[in-house]
Amino acid sequence: MRTFCIAGLLLAFSLGLFAQKATVVSPNRKISIELFNAQNAENGEWYLKVNYSNQEQKCEVIPQIKLGLARADQDFSNGLKFLKASKPLVIHEKYTAIHGKKSECSNQANEVVVSFENQKKSKLNIIIRAYNDGVAFRYQFPEKGGSFVVNDELTAYCMTDSTKRWLEKFNPANEGLYSSAKDGNVQQDWGYPALFNTPDKGCWYLIHEADLDRNYCGTKLSNTADKSSYKLTFPDQWNGRGLGESKPTITLPWKSPWRVVIIGSLADIVESTLVDDVSTPSVISKTDWIKPGVASWNYWSDNHGTRSYQTVCAFADLAAEMGWPYTLLDWEWDSMGDGGKLEDALTYIRNKGIKPLMWYNSGGEHTWVASTPKDRMLTHENRVEEFTKLKKLGVVGVKIDFFESEKQDMIRYYLDILDDAAKFEIMVYFHGCLVPRGWARTYPNLMTYEGVRGAEWYNNGPEFTYTATEHNTILPFTRNVVGAMDYTPVTFTNSQFPHITSFGHELALSVLFESGIQHFADRPEGYYALPDAVKAFLRNVPNTWDNTRLLDGYPGKDIVMARQKGDQWYIGGISADNMREQRKKLSFHFLPEGVKYQLTLIADGKHDKEFRTQYMVVDKASSVDVKMLRRGGFAGYLKPIK
Structure with a gap:
């Protein structure tokens, strides 16, 4: 259900003042977002200010969010003239999520569209929304016709040094560790999402983006120019081995991704579905074939496990014994030996009543990883051929790895994969990839993403043994807030490097970490040796939820x-x-x-x-x-x- 109606009493305008042009207030009246002119005039530079009030106390969340875009043909930042603000609207939309932290969701906000023109009389709109758990805004070029390169986006979140922050240094695979600080003295590029606590400790907020489509690139945050200002920046040219353009080309009419700020208590942050709420509704009409569930996974305990038919069969047996619907054949399935080949393994898996999932290299010259099969997902023709084979073999999902870029060409590639997979009723999850941008609402066959330093890092060196404990308590407040997270949790034996988390800690991750396909990563004997009560818990614990509540932390x-x-x-x-x-x-x-x-x-x-x-x-x-x-x-x- 989607309805839009006038809500004049819910939004306040101060059109008689030069500086402040509009105030949008959330339905519960706790959050407001205000539009100001930096020159206290009718034209010039514009910024947003976000406030939060709770129990009669008002908190300034973000004192300034700078606005503007620079196209190759003209500028939309310095000389913007205010034209009008639209009649206020109430956005009210109910939808059901197939997987995630909450099944029945609501996209409910108050919205206003503010219109500007630049010195060349070209138009720019800013769509502003206030939600009960945050704010969102996006740019819009309403004029029709023409394609233009965007040289820069000027959006920047400005804050004081005493703001506590949890940030992850950006890398294209989004597999870093979060670090905390009370100032911006470390100046570099940062990944999404970014968590902040106001100086008075009265409010938390999480910065992200959502509803990214083919008509833009992914962005990141950078405070390299100003340590107190986190500016949106485009991908580096070296990403994806230098292939693709770092600046996006847009076609009018056009809307940017939503710039999203989740706001409130820590519970408000953790429980929020705002990133999905603002994103495009499902483009898949028939979804009964999309089945979330738990999978057994052999890579963590044996990096070459899928090369062995015997190992693959053992993990199929594990899934059958534990009542998990899936098992994953990771890399090297195309060189399987040790008693059988791929077709033999798939037959064995299906005869156990388990559904197989298979790994693929994303292929192409954008990745240095040569692991095969490398080119079977690269083009529409490749995918049609491969998905046709997979349907005949009874494979229901694919894990696609090593994207290494958030440039516009790679965003198109992600979405093309999801489109083609949906036509063949194939579930998808991405590895070596971006963090969620709300796509699971638009393409509910997108079950999960990596985009996290997960248990796989116990294979990569001794560091994760000592950092995982703290890292695990940060992820529910940051990365997993914005979408499914394929951490591959719940291990009781050791991989190449040991874990020092307790068995109780590991078991708890089955509840704390949300993923549409949840890969329990331990070897079969690790699960078989557990006490009966623990095995019963892991047989029955869901991986999709009707509701989520933060109790403490x-x-x-x-x-x-x-x-x-x-x-x-x-x-x-x-x-x-x-x-x-x-x-x-x-x-x-x-x-x-x-x-x-x-x-x-x-x-x-x-x-x-x-x-x-x-x-x-x-x-x-x-x-x-x-x-x-x-x-x-x-x-x-x-x-x-x-």
Whole structure:
């Protein structure tokens, strides 16, 4: 359902003032976004200011968001003349998500369109929205006809040095670590999403972009020119081995991606679906073939596992034993031996009642990785041929790796893959890729993305052994907020380098990390050796959710989260403390009134490779003390007593 109506009382305009031209207020009236002229005049430079009020206290979230675009043919920044502001609208749209943190979603906001013209009388609109959990704005060239290169986007988020921030140094695979700081003294390019806490600690906000399409490139944030100003910047020319243009070419009429700022408490950030809310609705009408689920995965425990038919069969057996619907054949399936070839393995998998997924190199000269098959996804003709084969072989999804660029040509490539895969009812997930931009709403066959430093990094060197603990407590507040995250969690044995997180910590990741296809990465014996209660938990834990609630936590320290599926709830909690045990008072205030639940609580035992399982009856008024070891954690399951 999508409706638009006039809401004159919800948006305030100050057209009599030169400086402030419009104020857009969220439906719950907690968030406002104001448009100002930097020269206190009718034309010149323009910026936005974002405010948040809660419990009678007003907080200045972002004092200035600079605006403007520079096209190759003309400028839309310095000499913009204000023309008008549209009649205010209420945006109200309900939609259902097939996978994600919440099943029933609402795109509800107040919107105004502000119109400008530059010195050449060319038009630029800025569409501004205020949501209950944030703000969004985008640029629009309403005139028809013509294609133009955009030389620069001037959007920049300005803040004071005392703003706490969690930022990840940009790299094309988006697999860095987040670092925290109270100032902008480190000056470089940063990836999305970026988390901030205002100096008065009264408000949190997360900066991202959404609804990126073929008519633009991906952007990143840079404070290289001004340490206090995070400016949107285009991809570097060296990305993708220098192929493709770093500056996008747009065709009019045109709209930019949404510039999104999620705002509020940490719970508001974690629970938000704003990135998907503002994105284009599904272009796939028939979606019953899209089936989220858990997959077994052999690469983490054996980097060459798919080369062995016996190993592939063992992981199919694991999926069957655990009741997981999928198993992934990672790289080297085209050189399989050790008792069978690809077709033999696919037959074995299908006979077990499991559905196979297969890995592909994205191909082309944009990636230095030569691993085969390299060119089967590169063109429309390649994909049609390969998807036709996969349908006959019973393969239901593809993992496509090594994109290495967010230039416009690569954005088109991503979306072309999703289009072609949907025609063959093939699910897709991307690796070595960008972070989510709301595409899972538009293409719900896009199940997940990597774009994260995940458990695979236990293969890459000793560093992740010591950084994973803190990293795991930051991701639910940052990367996983904006979309599915293929971290490949829940490992109890070791890969090439060990983990020092407790078994309880690892189990909790099955709840804390959301992914439309969730790859549980351990070897079969790692799961078979678990206590019965833990195996039962992993057999039943969902990977798509009806609701998500942040119960407690702080990025880099700890997190406790509850997720709902039907009338049942799952809880996960972890600690990053390397020195001390923690005790958490687990409250069940999120439960409905008058219903008692059986709680299965699986927490750390006496040491980090032992569990302690408890069973008890709880309700909304209950609370339970839970012990977490150093780097520890726990998971819980709540089933209503009927």
